[in-house]
Amino acid sequence: MSLSQRLKNLREDWKRIISVAKKPEKDTLNQSIKLTLLVMAIVGIIAYIIQLTVALLLH
Known part of the structure; x- marks a missing residue:
């Protein structure tokens, strides 16, 4: 197939x-936005904790 x-x-x-x-x-959109922001915050917190742990272990 070209x-x-x-x-x-x-x-x-x-x-x-x-x-x-x-x-x-509108309700569905707001719920999706809230859920997306919550997941992003959780992932960010986990990444920060991992970065902090690695920095403390290597320092």
Whole structure:
């Protein structure tokens, strides 16, 4: 399959997805944002703890 054919198929797939997708409700969007921020904060805290532990062990 050529590159141009693959790109054409990809564009058609995107069109199909966009036509089926619907805009999320405000409550759902807010919940998703809060969950994403919470997970990012947890990952950040874990990374900070690991970095601090390694720094203290190597120092």
